[in-house]
Ligand SMILES: Nc1nc2c(ncn2[C@@H]2O[C@H](COP(=O)(O)OP(=O)(O)O)[C@@H](O)[C@H]2O)c(=O)[nH]1
């Protein structure tokens with residue numbers, strides 16, 4: 001069994017018994033010699049040990065993200081992977097954790113490496129064609145090589161916008177007229193009576209928020225006050241809050257009392273969120289065929305009796321892409337968008353039979369954008385901005 005290390009002050013006084021692990025270079029997190037001290041969790045002890053270390057003059061407290069920044073500078077990971085560490089720390093959803101892990105594992109970096117070597121091959125053929133007559137770099141062959149690379153970029157960018165929702169949790173709002181059964185649906189989905197349900201309308205005023213993982217996707221549910229234009233007092237404030245959250249929602253479950261049907265006045269509320277599923281509730285009160293008095297893609301449920309809830313959950317999950325997106329960080333999506341613009345330009349020029357030296361300008365710019373993602377072509381200011389979001393000790 002290993003004995004704990006004794007930590008002493010510079011004048012030899014025993015301060016703490018702690019576990020100290022030495023990680024020799026180059027196989028440490030940063031690639032440098034690294035020591036990790038695990039002491040008892042009393043902040044006074046931590047302060048004292050930090051004081052002792054500082055007084056040796058050999059060390060100073062790390063800056064935000066400095067360990068990861070050093071790992072990147074020492075070539076242990078590239079910049080996209082370093083951002084994966086930040087994404088892992090800040091992930092608020094299980095899907096977000098998986099996406100961050102994949103970034104940290106280098107899945108995006110590998111794809112970018114392949115993409116870049118494809119582009120560099122075209123560029124080197126162009127350059128060689130200037131010197132060696134036998135090397136062909138005609139516009140047609142360049143266009144042919146570019147097309148699959150553009151498709152690859154498109155598949156990376158596809159779903160990048162929704163990826164940020166998956167990363168942070170899908171903001172899901174249950175809305176509808178008073179008494180449609182919104183709170184009942186909220187409770188039925190959660191599986192326990194979280195919100196008050198009452199036959200009197202105007203029961204829910206404050207927004208109630210709960211988090212639920214369905215098929216590995218995180219939905220952040222909001223039960224809201226019924227939308228009623230004639231409301232006043234506290235209920236009116238509730239309606240205002242409902243409007244605000246609706247505009248920020250990635251998904252709206254619009255609840256309709258199926259025994260009353262969807263009124264023409266309600267159509268205006270259906271397009272407030274980014275996606276809307278119409279839920280025909282109280283299906284138990286109507287004949288089966290009457291239950292679909294809403295739009296054809298509406299889902300019929302009986303929140304009170306827990307019927308149709310599984311089908312609704314499946315429809316919710318189906319509304320979002322299932323392939324784990326590799327691009328979910330805005331900086332990456334932006335730079336890939338710029339890369340795509342360059343390649344699309346290049347393709348147009350190739351189709352117009354322009355000379356290879358013109359095409360090479362756009363190709364070169366595309367390569368630089370990709371290298372900006374992986375951090376091989378980056379200005380220190382951007383690095384500061386990226387790592388300042390990290391916490392100390394990472
Ligand atoms: N029969 C029937 N009644 C329901 C159903 N869902 C809700 N209700 C009733 O409708 C009334 C209003 O429900 P509530 O969930 O508070 O509606 P909200 O105002 O939209 O939040 C209550 O009396 C519920 O019991 C349902 O599926 N079937």
Ligand SMILES: [Mg+2]
Nearest residue numbers: 182183203204
């Ligand atoms: Mg309610």
